[in-house]
Structure formats: structure tokens, C-alpha cells
Amino acid sequence: MKLWTIVKSQSEISDDQKNRIKALYEGVFLQPQVSGIATVSANKVPLLHLKRKVGTNWEYSSNLTSVYLNILHKIATAGTTFKVKNALLTGVGKGSICVEVVKGLFSGGAHIVITTSRHNRSTVEYYQSIFQTFGSRGSALTVVPFNQDSKQDVEALNGREIDGIDNKSELAHCIMLTNLLRILGAVKGKQASRQFLTCPTQVILPLSPNHGLFGNDSLYSDSKISLETLFQRWTSESWGEYLSLTGAVIGWTRGTTLMGLTNIIAHKLKSYGIRTFSAKEMAFNILGLMHPLLFSITQDEPIWADLNGGMDRLPDLAEITTRIQSSLMKESDLRRAIAHDNATDYKILNGVDAECLIQTVDVLPHANFRFKFPDLETQETLINVTKLCDLIDLEKVMVVTGSGEAGPWGNSRTRWEMEA
Ligand SMILES: NC(=O)c1ccc[n+]([C@@H]2O[C@H](COP(=O)([O-])OP(=O)(O)OC[C@H]3O[C@@H](n4cnc5c(N)ncnc54)[C@H](OP(=O)(O)O)[C@@H]3O)[C@@H](O)[C@H]2O)c1
Structure with missing residues (x-):
């Protein structure tokens, strides 16, 4: 009842929104045993949706989803505020999803603590420039060095099957799972030592639909699946009142360090019904999960946000991506051969020197001053x-x-x- 009483008294929440929340509230909290969830065929479920736990399963919740989509609409049109909120963000390197989340939080006036495994002048200046561009009233930035281990080691992990699991794979597993749990434990520890019982920290878990879907990714999927156990542990362990959980199952997000190499095939996936995202779009979806309304709901039970864009609807995704990749390779080989053939034709017909005329030469200025010895006065x-x-x-x-x-x-x- 607590949440509905608060919502009812908020003048800034429209009547339409209040009605939706009431419907959600009835479905989610007043009758926890009754699902209140209409069965919807898989292809009718929106590509971005929220799930709630019914019994032992996570099921699509149309009520939660409509509240979420409504929130996204509100943020996109009227904006939102993160005033007096403190956010701790890890994995905020250039081009990552998180760096776009940072921009949104700054615009909303949050105080952000960024951790970086590359704490040097240029990194700090990079974050400083983001702050100068997006910082708004009340926002503040703190950058702290934090190395869960070597980045190169993590980058060198692709292409490992189960017979190639080595200490580097274990290291990555430790970064993505063990040390993440340690951070959560440390936050809980601080909350407990100060007896902050009514003010949980909202945790956005970076989940993935990749549960071994692509193969060859070492212990990546193992770490992501293991993070999902936190939903059970939220009730079975004793830290639920200090941390509230929102799992974000992140879909194919183009251009990040993780996915940069696969950018070339992303656009072809559209024809298979998959929605891929830019880092900005995914950050926007995640910012929606931080909205005070959804945060209030997570204080009662964790939320599962499925932002995977339909990746899970294709059981043969690995095969599809390999097929797209090899067809692109074939096309590029063909084009290279045609270009080579055209160049050879041109050379034979017009002579070797003719080609020089259509080649552009970039002339860059070069410092080449000459200073004479100065004239001496008499x-x-x-x-x-x-x-x-x-x-x-x-x-x-x-x-x-x-x-x-x-x-x-x-x-x-x-x-x-x-x-x-
Ligand atoms: N992109 C996708 O399509 C996709 C899909 C599903 C799930 N996800 C999940 O979403 C999250 C963000 O993904 P992303 O694509 O934005 O990743 P990303 O661009 O690869 O960024 C990863 C970040 O991790 C940090 N990092 C690397 N080594 C580190 C270390 N040793 N210690 C601490 N931090 C380290 C880096 O930041 P610093 O070096 O600056 O600290 C880097 O910015 C990840 O958990 C990923 O698994 C992504």
C-alpha cells in the first residue's frame, strides 16, 4: 500500500499514469499469487519489455512494461531529474554504453563517481569535457582509479572454446562476476555500518542474452548467467533491504569495444527481425530503469528488463551471423577483384602515368624554418x-x-x- 499512497499524493504524476500504476499495483502487489498477466504470444511482446517473477518463472508483465514505456516517453519529451542522486559507474570507457548513461545522469543533475582502469591525464580530461558539456545544476564528477585487472587480458579473450579456458579466462570471469559481487558487498557493508535501512542502493546488473549463443567467448556467458542468481539471493540472503535489483538484459549494442568488430554485420540482422541499438539508445533504455518510479518498485521486488531487441527469438543466431559474415566477405572479395580489374584495364588503356592524375596527394604542412644568424649592431x-x-x-x-x-x-x- 505504501507505494500507491505515495504515488496518489504526487501532483506531477498525471491521472492517466496514476491509473496505469494502480492497475500495475493491483497486478503486482495486491494479488501476488494471481499472475494478473495476460498471456501474449512471443511475437506480440514489445522488443523492450519488463518481466516480473511469477512463481519460479520470469514472465512478461504488460503493466510494468507500459509504465516503463510511458517513462521512456516522458524522459524523451519532458526529461527527468536525478537531483541529489549519487551514482557509481564502472566500465565507462570511450564508446561504451555506460559513457552515454553518464551524459544522461549529468543532464539530470546527479553526482557521479566514475571508476576507470586507465587513470591518466587524457582519461580524466575526457571525463572533464563530458562534464563541461552535459553537467547541469547540482551535478558533480569524481574520477577514481580502479583496475579489476588488465584490459589487454580481457580483450585477448575472444575465440576460446571450453578446451581453451586458461588463467586469462578465469581473470575475465573474476572481473565480470566475482569483483562485481565484491563491489555490491562493499556497498551493502557501508549501508549496514551506517544503518541505512530505508534507502537501498539501486543496482543495474549488466546481463546479456548471450548464454553461449555465439560460442567461442570463454567464460563470458558463464559470468552473465551467474549474475542472474542474484535475483534468487535477493530474497534468500540478507542484503535485500540494502540493495534493490534491476537486471538489464542488454541487446546487440553497436560500436562499443565489446561489439565494435561486429558492426559490419549489424545492419543485416534487421531483416531477421532483430533490433540492434546504438550506445546512446541503450543508455536511454537504461536511464529509464533508473526513474524514481521504477526504483520504488524495485524496493518491493527485483525487475527484469528485457532490452535484448529480439536476439533471444533466433535460436540459430550464431549460424546467421556466420552466414552474413561469409556473404559479406564474398562480396568484398568480388568488389576487390572488380576494382583490381578496372585499375589494370585503365593502366593498359591509358598508360601507367595517367593513373597519377586521378590520385590525390595530401600535402601536410611541415615545420621547416631557417633562421639566419642575427645582424650585430655596431x-x-x-x-x-x-x-x-x-x-x-x-x-x-x-x-x-x-x-x-x-x-x-x-x-x-x-x-x-x-x-x-
Ligand atoms: N555491447 C553489447 O552489445 C552488450 C550486449 C550484452 C551485454 N553487454 C554488457 O554491457 C556492459 C557494457 O558493455 P559495453 O559494450 O559498453 O562494453 P565496452 O565498451 O567493452 O566497455 C567495457 C568497459 O569495461 C572497462 N574495463 C575494461 N577492463 C577493465 C578492468 N580491468 N577493470 C575495470 N574496468 C575495466 C573499461 O572501462 P575503463 O577501462 O575505462 O575502466 C570499458 O569501458 C558489459 O557488462 C557487457 O557485458 C553489452
Whole structure:
């Protein structure tokens, strides 16, 4: 009843929204044993939807989903606020989904703590520039170094089947699962030590529809599946009042470090009914999950957000992606052969030199200054200075002469070469 009483008293929630929440509330909380969920055929379920637990299964909830989609619409049109919210974000490298989430949180006025495994000047300046562009009233940024281990090791993990699991695979598993659990444990520990019982921390779990779907990805799917056990542990263990859970099953998100290499095949997946996302779009979906309304709901029970865009509807995805990849390779081989053939024809018909005319040459400016030795003044030009004779005791005067520059880049010429 608590949530509905709060919602009812909020003047900024429209009547239409209140009715939806009431319907949701009746379905979700007042009759927990009754599903209140109409069975919908798989192809009618929206590509972005929320699930709630019914018995031991997670089922599509049309009520929760309509609240979520309504929230996304509201955020897109009127915006939302994250004022006085503190957010801790890991995995916020350039091009990642999380860096787009950061932009949204800054726009909403949140205080963000970013962890980075590459804590150096350029990384800090990168986050600083994001803050300068997107920061709004009340927002603040703290960047802290945090290495769950070596990034290269994680990147070197692709292409491992079960007979190739080595210490690097274990390391990645540790980064994606064990250390993530440790972070949650540390947050819970801090909350418990301060007896923060009525103010849980919302955790957005980065889940994946890839449960071995593609193969060759070492322990990646194992870590992601293991994260799902947190939903059970939320009730079976004792930390539920400190942490609220929202699982985001992230669909195919193009252009990130993880998926960058597969960008080339992403557009072809559309014809198979799969929706792929840009990092911005996925971040927007995730920001919707942080809306105060959904956060309130997660205080009563965890939410499962299925943002996978239909990836799970294709059991033979690995086969499809391999097929697309090999057809693209064939097409590129063909085009290369045609281009080569055309170039050879052109050379034979017009001569080797003719090709030079259509080649563009980029001329880049190059620092190449020449400095002559400066002209020396004659002795006569110093005649005026003779007036100073005997005015000061030259034995006691320090004279500094010379011209030019000495600095970290050498003299002005070498500095200019560095700068140009
Ligand atoms: N992209 C997708 O299609 C997709 C699909 C399903 C699930 N997901 C999940 O969504 C999450 C974000 O994915 P993404 O595509 O945005 O990933 P990403 O671009 O590959 O970003 C991963 C981030 O992890 C951080 N990282 C790497 N090594 C680290 C280490 N040793 N310690 C701490 N941090 C380290 C990096 O940030 P710093 O080095 O700056 O710290 C990097 O920005 C992941 O959990 C992924 O599994 C993604």
C-alpha cells in the first residue's frame, strides 16, 4: 500500500499514469499469487519489455512494461531529474554504453563517481569535457582509479572454446562476476555500518542474452548467467533491504569495444527481425530503469528488463551471423577483384602515368624554418649608453643578456615543431 499512497499524493504524476500504476499495483502487489498477466504470444511482446517473477518463472508483465514505456516517453519529451542522486559507474570507457548513461545522469543533475582502469591525464580530461558539456545544476564528477585487472587480458579473450579456458579466462570471469559481487558487498557493508535501512542502493546488473549463443567467448556467458542468481539471493540472503535489483538484459549494442568488430554485420540482422541499438539508445533504455518510479518498485521486488531487441527469438543466431559474415566477405572479395580489374584495364588503356592524375596527394604542412644568424649592431649604436658611465658601480651589477627561449621542448624552434 505504501507505494500507491505515495504515488496518489504526487501532483506531477498525471491521472492517466496514476491509473496505469494502480492497475500495475493491483497486478503486482495486491494479488501476488494471481499472475494478473495476460498471456501474449512471443511475437506480440514489445522488443523492450519488463518481466516480473511469477512463481519460479520470469514472465512478461504488460503493466510494468507500459509504465516503463510511458517513462521512456516522458524522459524523451519532458526529461527527468536525478537531483541529489549519487551514482557509481564502472566500465565507462570511450564508446561504451555506460559513457552515454553518464551524459544522461549529468543532464539530470546527479553526482557521479566514475571508476576507470586507465587513470591518466587524457582519461580524466575526457571525463572533464563530458562534464563541461552535459553537467547541469547540482551535478558533480569524481574520477577514481580502479583496475579489476588488465584490459589487454580481457580483450585477448575472444575465440576460446571450453578446451581453451586458461588463467586469462578465469581473470575475465573474476572481473565480470566475482569483483562485481565484491563491489555490491562493499556497498551493502557501508549501508549496514551506517544503518541505512530505508534507502537501498539501486543496482543495474549488466546481463546479456548471450548464454553461449555465439560460442567461442570463454567464460563470458558463464559470468552473465551467474549474475542472474542474484535475483534468487535477493530474497534468500540478507542484503535485500540494502540493495534493490534491476537486471538489464542488454541487446546487440553497436560500436562499443565489446561489439565494435561486429558492426559490419549489424545492419543485416534487421531483416531477421532483430533490433540492434546504438550506445546512446541503450543508455536511454537504461536511464529509464533508473526513474524514481521504477526504483520504488524495485524496493518491493527485483525487475527484469528485457532490452535484448529480439536476439533471444533466433535460436540459430550464431549460424546467421556466420552466414552474413561469409556473404559479406564474398562480396568484398568480388568488389576487390572488380576494382583490381578496372585499375589494370585503365593502366593498359591509358598508360601507367595517367593513373597519377586521378590520385590525390595530401600535402601536410611541415615545420621547416631557417633562421639566419642575427645582424650585430655596431659599437656606435651604444653611444647613448655611455651617459650611464660612473652612475653605477659595474663591479656590483649583475647583467643578464641574450635572446631566445629555453623550455621543456628545447628552444622556440623545436617547440614550434612539436606544436605544429
Ligand atoms: N555491447 C553489447 O552489445 C552488450 C550486449 C550484452 C551485454 N553487454 C554488457 O554491457 C556492459 C557494457 O558493455 P559495453 O559494450 O559498453 O562494453 P565496452 O565498451 O567493452 O566497455 C567495457 C568497459 O569495461 C572497462 N574495463 C575494461 N577492463 C577493465 C578492468 N580491468 N577493470 C575495470 N574496468 C575495466 C573499461 O572501462 P575503463 O577501462 O575505462 O575502466 C570499458 O569501458 C558489459 O557488462 C557487457 O557485458 C553489452
